[in-house]
Amino acid sequence: MEFLSYLISGICLGSVYAIIALGYTMVYGIAKMLNFAHGDVIMIGGYISFCGFAYMGLNGWVSLLLAMVVCTVLGILIEGLAYKPLRQATSLAVLITAIGVSYLLQNSALLIWGATPKVYAPLIPLVGPDGAPNALRLFDGQLSISYMSIVTMAACVIIMALLTWFTSRTKLGKAMRACSENKAAAQLMGINVNRTISMTFAIGSALAAIAGVLLCSFNPTLMPTTGSMPGIRAFTAAVFGGIGSIPGAFLGGLLIGIIEAMAKAYISTQLANSVVFSVLIIVLLVRPAGLLGKYVPEKV
Amino acid sequence: MSLLEVNDLHVYYGAIHAIKGISFKVEEGEIVTLIGANGAGKSTTLKTISGLLHPRSGSVSFDGKSTLSIPPHKLVSYGLAQVPEGRAVFLQMTVAENLEMGAYTRPPLEVADSMAKVYDLFPRLKEREKQIAGTLSGGEQQMLAMGRALMSRPKLMMLDEPSMGLAPILVEQIFDIIKDLHRSGTTILLVEQNAQMALSVADRAYVLETGKITLSGTGKELAASEEVKKAYLGG
Numbered sequence: 001m002e003f004l005s006y007l008i009s010g011i012c013l014g015s016v017y018a019i020i021a022l023g024y025t026m027v028y029g030i031a032k033m034l035n036f037a038h039g040d041v042i043m044i045g046g047y048i049s050f051c052g053f054a055y056m057g058l059n060g061w062v063s064l065l066l067a068m069v070v071c072t073v074l075g076i077l078i079e080g081l082a083y084k085p086l087r088q089a090t091s092l093a094v095l096i097t098a099i100g101v102s103y104l105l106q107n108s109a110l111l112i113w114g115a116t117p118k119v120y121a122p123l124i125p126l127v128g129p130d131g132a133p134n135a136l137r138l139f140d141g142q143l144s145i146s147y148m149s150i151v152t153m154a155a156c157v158i159i160m161a162l163l164t165w166f167t168s169r170t171k172l173g174k175a176m177r178a179c180s181e182n183k184a185a186a187q188l189m190g191i192n193v194n195r196t197i198s199m200t201f202a203i204g205s206a207l208a209a210i211a212g213v214l215l216c217s218f219n220p221t222l223m224p225t226t227g228s229m230p231g232i233r234a235f236t237a238a239v240f241g242g243i244g245s246i247p248g249a250f251l252g253g254l255l256i257g258i259i260e261a262m263a264k265a266y267i268s269t270q271l272a273n274s275v276v277f278s279v280l281i282i283v284l285l286v287r288p289a290g291l292l293g294k295y296v297p298e299k300v
Numbered sequence: 301m302s303l304l305e306v307n308d309l310h311v312y313y314g315a316i317h318a319i320k321g322i323s324f325k326v327e328e329g330e331i332v333t334l335i336g337a338n339g340a341g342k343s344t345t346l347k348t349i350s351g352l353l354h355p356r357s358g359s360v361s362f363d364g365k366s367t368l369s370i371p372p373h374k375l376v377s378y379g380l381a382q383v384p385e386g387r388a389v390f391l392q393m394t395v396a397e398n399l400e401m402g403a404y405t406r407p408p409l410e411v412a413d414s415m416a417k418v419y420d421l422f423p424r425l426k427e428r429e430k431q432i433a434g435t436l437s438g439g440e441q442q443m444l445a446m447g448r449a450l451m452s453r454p455k456l457m458m459l460d461e462p463s464m465g466l467a468p469i470l471v472e473q474i475f476d477i478i479k480d481l482h483r484s485g486t487t488i489l490l491v492e493q494n495a496q497m498a499l500s501v502a503d504r505a506y507v508l509e510t511g512k513i514t515l516s517g518t519g520k521e522l523a524a525s526e527e528v529k530k531a532y533l534g535g
């Protein structure tokens with residue numbers, strides 16, 4: 001029973017990583033860049049939703065919507081102002097810019113919201129009005145799964161299903177796939193590549209906002225650096241699953257979450273990160289393109 | 301007024317002067333070919349016309365409008381389509397999806413009809429409708445690239461070395477299709493290293509050498525010219 005409850009908390013954590021990793025992987029697929037600032041968009045999403053319910057008196061779900069809108073706009077702005085001028089630049093220049101954007105976001109948050117952590121109220125309170133835990137009880141109450149966890153796992157599955165439908169069935173989704181493969185050919189089809197890249201950032205950033213709200217609902221201390229570590233783990237998850245692959249990000253996110261939860265439970269909390277990254281290194285040695293990635297040799 | 305008019309075009313890659321002041325025309329209904337050795341500047345010329353590259357000077361007008369300030373994705377709806385060098389089909393998408401991308405600028409209601417026409421022209425593609433383009437043979441990929449370009453219902457179709465890397469029998473097939481397209485009213489600008497095949501279908505032809513046009517005439521004239529025979533037709 002203990003194992004089962006660790007597993008569920010791992011899947012839950014992994015669901016959040018997967019949602020973040022989907023953003024990383026979609027942006028990488030089309031713009032061929034690691035958007036290092038993606039983790040910080042999560043943090044901004046956390047703060048915006050916090051402002052929504054704590055200062056503006058909005059309902060938690062409406063605050064989530066507000067965070068999604070703000071992050072979408074933020075994602076489009078970041079792409080347009082920081083990355084678009086570098087379309088022809090070296091990947092190192094783009095990476096350094098992305099790290100710069102990451103610091104810019106963190107320091108802006110520090111300036112606006114200060115260094116004192118905010119105590120975040122979960123989207124679904126962990127305890128009901130009657131004082132009983134807001135959770136589903138199974139096996140005579142031996143196993144309890146919070147409604148927050150259920151919502152998180154469901155959100156991840158729904159997002160994954162929607163993205164799969166979007167990229168395989170809609171015109172814009174197909175245009176995104178065309179752009180990720182060959183930008184010149186996509187332009188010759190009449191696809192506006194810049195607009196398509198911008199839309200991808202918009203989607204990735206909206207997902208980051210959702211991830212921010214879910215993450216803060218489990219880890220209620222919200223700080224300007226809140227997004228960094230989950231961002232790096234989700235990036236690991238995207239690479240683990242095969243960067244550029246949507247099912248890969250999903251699988252990678254879940255596995256990283258489960259491995260982290262198990263390592264914390266059965267090995268040690270301090271070593272959890274080392275275990276996660278060791279597994280990553282081993283997988284990449286065996287499968288350089290990640291679990292579901294296709295190894296594409298550089299064209300010469 | 302010609303359908304396509306290129307005037308004194310100069311294109312650079314950094315310091316490399318790749319196109320050194322070329323001028324040529326394509327009239328409505330013609331097949332015009334631009335032949336030249338590897339590195340002569342054929343692809344550079346087509347990419348400049350379709351807006352992927354920007355010339356340093358000169359002008360390009362299509363259907364009476366100057367095109368140089370128009371981004372490539374907008375030129376498609378003016379009626380300009382390019383089948384790129386090396387085919388450049390979307391390898392991870394299905395045959396049908398590739399064709400849909402070709403119709404990106406067209407009204408959705410028209411797509412099925414255009415697709416049926418392309419499948420009529422290329423029955424092989426119909427059989428492989430659901431197949432991933434990366435698994436097609438070179439000849440099939442060339443057909444797909446051509447079909448995809450046709451989906452936009454172009455006034456002018458520009459083809460960049462459609463015979464590249466194909467077995468002679470497939471080259472024949474591809475050229476037969478080019479002739480068919482021409483008969484059904486599509487104007488064609490064909491770029492080729494395979495001078496013999498290109499000259500045999502062309503109304504008019506230009507010879508491009510290291511960024512300059514050195515000869516021009518009807519397809520027959522050039523096929524008979526001593527210089528062309530020596531340089532491009534193997535004797």
Ligand SMILES: Nc1ncnc2c1ncn2[C@@H]1O[C@H](COP(=O)(O)OP(=O)(O)O)[C@@H](O)[C@H]1O
Binds near residue numbers: 339340341342344
């Ligand atoms: N991306 C590029 N950067 C620098 N030089 C290029 C590039 N593409 C082509 N060139 C040069 O421009 C000239 C014309 O090339 P291209 O138009 O591809 O010739 P063709 O299609 O006739 O074989 C060649 O000398 C080639 O080396």
Ligand SMILES: [Mg+2]
Binds near residue numbers: 339342
């Ligand atoms: Mg070429």
